[in-house]
Amino acid sequence: MSSLAVEFKDVRKTYRTKSRTVEALKGINLRIPENQIYGFAGPNGAGKSTSIKILVGLLRPDHGEVRIFNHPGGSNQAKRLIGFLPEVTLYHEFMGALELLRIHADIAGVPKSERDDRCHAALAKVGLDDRAKSRLKEFSKGMKQRFGIAQALVGDPKLLVFDELTSGLDPRAQASLLELLVDLKSQGMTVFFSSHHLREIEKICDSVTILHNGVLQCAGPLDSVLEDEESGTRLTLEELFNKVTMPEKEEVKA
Amino acid sequence: MRAVLSLARLYFLGAMRRQAHLATLFLAVILLMLPSYINAFSLGLDAFERVAKDFGLTLIGYFGVGMGIVLASSSIPKDLETRSLYPILARPINRWQYILSHFLATAALLFLSFLFLGLALMVSISALTRTVEASLLIAVFSSYLQALIVASFCTAFSTVASPALAGTVGVFVFLIGSLPGAFIRFFLVEDRNNQFAAGAATMLKSIVPNLSIYSLKDPIVHELPFNHLYLVAITLYALVWVACAIAGAGIMFGRRDL
Amino acid sequence: MGCLRHCRGRNHVWKKRFVRRVVLLILLLSVAVWGEPTVEIEVLKEGRGPQLQVGQEAQVGYSLTLESGKIIDQATAIKPFAFEVGSNTVIRGFSQAVTGMKVGERRRVVVPPELGYGDKAAGPIPANSKLLFQIELYGIGPAEHDHDAAGHDGHDHEHETAGHEGHDHEQEAAGHEGHDHDDETAEHEGHDHSYEPAGHEGHDHSYEPAGHEGHNHGVDLTEAFQDEDFLAKRNARDITRPAMYEYLLREFYTKPWRAKDGYKKVGLSTLHVFGVLILLIAFSVAATRKGYLSK
Numbered sequence: 002m003s004s005l006a007v008e009f010k011d012v013r014k015t016y017r018t019k020s021r022t023v024e025a026l027k028g029i030n031l032r033i034p035e036n037q038i039y040g041f042a043g044p045n046g047a048g049k050s051t052s053i054k055i056l057v058g059l060l061r062p063d064h065g066e067v068r069i070f071n072h073p074g075g076s077n078q079a080k081r082l083i084g085f086l087p088e089v090t091l092y093h094e095f096m097g098a099l100e101l102l103r104i105h106a107d108i109a110g111v112p113k114s115e116r117d118d119r120c121h122a123a124l125a126k127v128g129l130d131d132r133a134k135s136r137l138k139e140f141s142k143g144m145k146q147r148f149g150i151a152q153a154l155v156g157d158p159k160l161l162v163f164d165e166l167t168s169g170l171d172p173r174a175q176a177s178l179l180e181l182l183v184d185l186k187s188q189g190m191t192v193f194f195s196s197h198h199l200r201e202i203e204k205i206c207d208s209v210t211i212l213h214n215g216v217l218q219c220a221g222p223l224d225s226v227l228e229d230e231e232s233g234t235r236l237t238l239e240e241l242f243n244k245v246t247m248p249e250k251e252e253v254k255a
Numbered sequence: 256m257r258a259v260l261s262l263a264r265l266y267f268l269g270a271m272r273r274q275a276h277l278a279t280l281f282l283a284v285i286l287l288m289l290p291s292y293i294n295a296f297s298l299g300l301d302a303f304e305r306v307a308k309d310f311g312l313t314l315i316g317y318f319g320v321g322m323g324i325v326l327a328s329s330s331i332p333k334d335l336e337t338r339s340l341y342p343i344l345a346r347p348i349n350r351w352q353y354i355l356s357h358f359l360a361t362a363a364l365l366f367l368s369f370l371f372l373g374l375a376l377m378v379s380i381s382a383l384t385r386t387v388e389a390s391l392l393i394a395v396f397s398s399y400l401q402a403l404i405v406a407s408f409c410t411a412f413s414t415v416a417s418p419a420l421a422g423t424v425g426v427f428v429f430l431i432g433s434l435p436g437a438f439i440r441f442f443l444v445e446d447r448n449n450q451f452a453a454g455a456a457t458m459l460k461s462i463v464p465n466l467s468i469y470s471l472k473d474p475i476v477h478e479l480p481f482n483h484l485y486l487v488a489i490t491l492y493a494l495v496w497v498a499c500a501i502a503g504a505g506i507m508f509g510r511r512d513l
Numbered sequence: 514m515g516c517l518r519h520c521r522g523r524n525h526v527w528k529k530r531f532v533r534r535v536v537l538l539i540l541l542l543s544v545a546v547w548g549e550p551t552v553e554i555e556v557l558k559e560g561r562g563p564q565l566q567v568g569q570e571a572q573v574g575y576s577l578t579l580e581s582g583k584i585i586d587q588a589t590a591i592k593p594f595a596f597e598v599g600s601n602t603v604i605r606g607f608s609q610a611v612t613g614m615k616v617g618e619r620r621r622v623v624v625p626p627e628l629g630y631g632d633k634a635a636g637p638i639p640a641n642s643k644l645l646f647q648i649e650l651y652g653i654g655p656a657e658h659d660h661d662a663a664g665h666d667g668h669d670h671e672h673e674t675a676g677h678e679g680h681d682h683e684q685e686a687a688g689h690e691g692h693d694h695d696d697e698t699a700e701h702e703g704h705d706h707s708y709e710p711a712g713h714e715g716h717d718h719s720y721e722p723a724g725h726e727g728h729n730h731g732v733d734l735t736e737a738f739q740d741e742d743f744l745a746k747r748n749a750r751d752i753t754r755p756a757m758y759e760y761l762l763r764e765f766y767t768k769p770w771r772a773k774d775g776y777k778k779v780g781l782s783t784l785h786v787f788g789v790l791i792l793l794i795a796f797s798v799a800a801t802r803k804g805y806l807s808k
Contacts, residue, residue, distance in 0.1 A: 016512075057345040059513050061807055075808060077347040085345040091337045093265060095272050107261035108346045152342065349808055351797070464786075468769045468779055481770040488776035492783045499786060502793040509797065509806030 005068070006160050006191040007033040007056065012065035014051055025051040026062070027215040033193060033208070035070075035159075038186050040202035040223075041195035042238070043212035044246050049195050050088070052212065053164050056193070057085045070159060081110060084153030088164040090145055094138040098129060098148055101137065102155055109156030123151040127181065143174035150181065161185065163194035167201060179205050199238040209238065211245050218245040259352050259359065262343065266330060266360035275326055279368040282318050283375035286311055290383050304383055305476050308391065311376040312472045315369070316398040320429055323365050323402035327409035328421040330357045335513075344513070351505030358410045358501060362403055369399040393486065394475040400493040401469040405429045407497040411504035415511060431459050432466030464496045550627035552609045554620055557647070562616025565653055567599040571611055572652040578645045585637055593651050604629050610648055619649040 009031035016023045025048045033039050043049050054060040055067060058075035067074025070082055093101060102120045111119055124130040127147040132140070140148060146166060153161055166182075167175045175198070182192050183205055196202055202209055203223070210220035219226050219241070227235050236244070289307050331354070334340040344353060373395035381387055408428045413421035434456065468489055474481045565571055572593040577586045588594035596603050598611060606624030614620065624644040626632065634640045769775045800806045 054513070058808070059341060059344055061512075061804065077349070077808060080345060080347040083345065085342055087338065087341045089338050091339050093269055093339060096265070096268070101265075104261045104265050105342075105346075108258045108343065108348050110258065110347055113257070149342075156346070350806075465782065470768075471770060473768065474770055479771075482773060482776055484776040485770050485779070488779035488783065492779050492786070495783050495786045495790060499790045499793060502790060502797060506793065506797045506800070506806065509801065509808075511807075 004035050005032055006035045006037075006070060007031065007193065008066075008068040009052075009055075010066040010068075012052075012055060012062045012067060014048075014055065014060065014062050025215055026055075028065070029212075029215075029217055031210065031217065031220060033191065035191050036186065036189055037207040038182060038192045038205055039194070040206035040209040041193065041212065042197075042199060042202060042209065042242060043195075047212045047246075048215045049212055050164065053162060053195060057083055057162055081156065082159045083162060084156060084158035084160070085162045086146075086149040086153050086164065086166065088168070090149050092137050092145070092148075095136060097134055097136055098124065098140075099133040102148075102152060105152050106155045111156060119155050119157065123154040126154060127151045143170050143178075146170065146174075146178065147181075150178075154185075158190070160191045160193065163192070165196060166194050167196065167198060175201065199242055203238040211242060213246045258346075258348055259356050262348075262353070262356035263359035263363070266334075266357050267363050269333075270326060270330065270360055270364050275322070276364065276368055278322065279318075279371055282314065283372055286314065286372065286375045287379045289376075289379045304380070307383060308376075308380055308388075308476045309472060311379065312391065312394050312398070312476065315372045315376060315395055316401070316470075316472070319365065319369055319372070319398050319402040320405050322368060323361065323406035324409050324422050324425040324429075326361045326364060327358070327406035328413050328418040328425065330361055331410065331413045332418045332421075341513070349505070350508045351501060354410060354414060354504045354508060355501055358407060358497070361406050361410065365402055365406065366399065369395055369402070390475050390478075394471045397469045397471040397486075397489065400489060401429075401433075401466050404432075404464050404466065404493050404496050404500075407500035411500045411507065414504050414508040428463050429466065431456075431463045433470075434460060435467045464492075468492070550625040552606050552625070552628060553623040554610060555622070556618065556620050558617070558619040558649075560615030560618025560650060562650075563653060565598060565611055565614045565616075565650060567608075567612070568597065569653050570595055570597050570655055571614075571650060572654075573611065573648050573650055575646055575648040579638065580643050580645065583637070590651060595655070604644075606644065607646070607648075610646060611650065614648070614650045616650050616652055619647065622646040622648060 009029045012026055012029045012031075013024070014026040016025055029048075029052065041049060041052070051060065055062050055074065056069075058080050061075060069079035072079040072082070096104075099120055102123065103116060106116045106120055121130060121133070124133055127150050129144065129147055129151060132144070137145065137148065150161075150163075150166075153163075161182075167178055170178070179201055182194070186192055206223055208220070208222045209226055211218045223238075224235075227238065227241060289311055331340075334343075334357070340353070344350070373392045376395070377388060377391055380391065405425045405428055409421045409425035411421075412424045416424075471481070473479065572595050574589045574593050575587065576584065578584050596607075599608050604624070606622075606628030609628065610620065610622040610624065622645070624646065626641045626643060629642070629644045630638055630640075632640045638644070769778065772778070797806060801808055
């Protein structure tokens with residue numbers, strides 16, 4: 002049990018707006034072992050963003066428990082072990098790359114003596130060390146995403162959480178980022194990322210889960226999930242996805 | 256603590272970049288031209304100097320509070336709007352620390368502005384009196400403390416409300432807080448015998464910081480003596496109110512779903 | 514032929530001339546009558562006391578300004594101006610201005626130069642200038658007591674001679690001279706006001722003539738009345754808004770930085786707020802532990 006990176010126990014979350022009440026998550030049970038790349042798929046409005054926010058501690062679930070490496074979800078100890086990159090990355094673009102990274106390092110609690118080394122190492126890891134002094138607004142989208150990964154790495158996390166990492170990127174940039182993820186896994190990290198690009202999930206993930214209407218439709222190692230019991234054949238992830246996600250009744254904006 | 260200061264630096268640079276301080280420059284120029292607005296001979300030269308100082312200090316006081324309100328009310332909502340607060344809050348940083356960073360950035364920018372305006376006023380008055388009147392800076396500092404308190408309230412309410420609403424709260428705090436007790440007693444009770452209004456005003460005044468202690472304009476302009484421990488006292492008063500506002504903000508923000 | 518037409522013509526002319534002359538005479542007379550210079554009087558506030566008769570000594574406050582707005586002279590309640598009505602110690606216009614005034618009455622008066630200083634310049638007053646006065650009658654007869662700054666008494670003798678009841682004295686009874694906090698929160702000014710709204714009857718307190726100055730509602734204004742510079746400032750103000758001046762006077766003298774121990778009052782308030790702060794922190798720590806608040 003202690004080798005679980007992430008554990009969701011019957012997590013529920015309901016949003017109450019002026020117009021209506023929406024049950025975003027209806028009892029999620031999830032177990033993510035360490036040192037894996039875990040893919041998270043689901044149609045829009047299924048509750049992916051909500052789950053991720055609860056995972057990184059931005060939201061409190063109404064019910065249930067979250068544990069990150071056995072620390073309570075949302076606590077500072079849990080947050081210290083997580084490196085997070087949200088979907089929309091509007092950084093403070095007037096800042097320089099290294100400058101902003103240093104600030105992130107400070108917030109992440111990196112000791113002053115190690116700070117500069119870590120920053121340079123993170124930039125090197127994502128291949129941006131030659132652009133350390135440039136302003137972020139000069140970066141292309143792919144470079145900004147890479148900077149985002151560097152920012153997630155600077156706190157020396159054990160779990161990386163990415164929301165729509167490759168959206169809007171050209172295929173080459175996509176591919177290089179995926180390579181990076183595999184590399185990070187080989188260094189002992191656990192990666193959790195959500196994506197609409199099922200093919201990339203299929204390519205690099207060890208396990209996958211599909212969320213639909215606030216309920217986990219299936220979860221587990223890629224191979225076993227793709228085994229279709231009925232026909233005995235192996236589906237593609239896309240086929241599984243279509244099978245599992247009937248037309249949604251409601252969309253939830255997390 | 257280093258996290259807070261670092262983050263504050265980030266927001267400070269952001270606010271500077273939005274060039275809010277250009278408005279300060281504009282007012283500074285107006286202040287520097289102060290002597291030319293008043294015809295010295297219609298007042299008498301001695302009175303002229305006092306009027307110029309009074310006028311200048313009043314301008315700085317109001318402008319400073321206004322600037323504080325504007326800066327403080329928009330700092331956090333801007334972060335929320337651009338969603339740049341998500342990666343920050345996912346870090347091992349408490350919500351009150353996050354709020355404190357925003358406030359410190361505002362406080363720093365306000366400090367620079369007040370300092371600049373104070374110096375501009377000093378230069379302007381020196382042109383008249385041919386001496387350097389450093390005591391003006393004391394009154395400016397007092398106005399700064401007042402603006403800090405109001406800004407802290409704006410910051411607090413901006414965690415749960417729109418910038419406009421937070422700004423309105425700030426204005427409200429400023430108006431009620433500056434109302435001298437004598438005003439309530441005299442005009443509401445004595446002159447108009449309006450007990451209800453007086454009672455309401457007194458109640459409101461007790462939950463809001465007492466800002467009337469910050470008007471040091473009179474002693475500075477008229478060169479009347481006052482105890483310097485008073486300055487220490489009002490500084491502590493400001494700090495404790497700011498701390499309350501931040502603590503309250505932490506509670507309000509902690510309840511909020513992002 | 515002759516006389517008929519002629520005579521009628523001349524009669525006509527005579528008539529016209531006569532009429533014209535009569536009209537002219539009437540006009541001249543009217544001009545003479547209306548042209549007689551008088552003072553214009555406008556009563557700003559009605560008085561309630563006895564009426565001033567010629568020959569009596571009047572205690573007034575006044576302000577004299579020129580048409581240009583320049584203030585020439587003033588006398589206020591602290592040291593009223595005393596003169597005998599009808600005597601020639603004052604300009605004719607001034608005597609006329611106060612004729613018929615009742616104690617407590619306030620008037621705005623315009624005195625034409627003929628009843629003033631005429632066509633000779635007098636000090637700062639140019640020749641042929643109209644004089645604008647505001648006059649208030651404080652009392653009739655010689656001043657009962659010398660209003661000395663330190664020993665302000667709470668009694669208003671002028672009012673008594675006028676037969677006024679001491680309705681302004683309700684607050685006296687409380688004996689609040691040394692009384693401090695009516696305002697619980699120590700956050701307020703260094704000086705303490707003992708203002709007791711309960712005793713207030715709603716009478717017109719906005720103007721307190723001479724002897725009433727001493728009625729200071731518990732605020733020690735002794736210092737104020739001895740401060741010459743302050744008095745000069747106070748006297749320089751227009752006497753039409755006495756309420757404002759009482760307020761400004763009090764406000765100026767009760768500012769928190771004035772008191773020697775003003776900082777202690779502020780310090781006390783700081784401690785109160787600090788207590789609130791501790792409570793807030795305790796609450797948020799407890800609530801975070803319980804999960805009510807996000808960290």
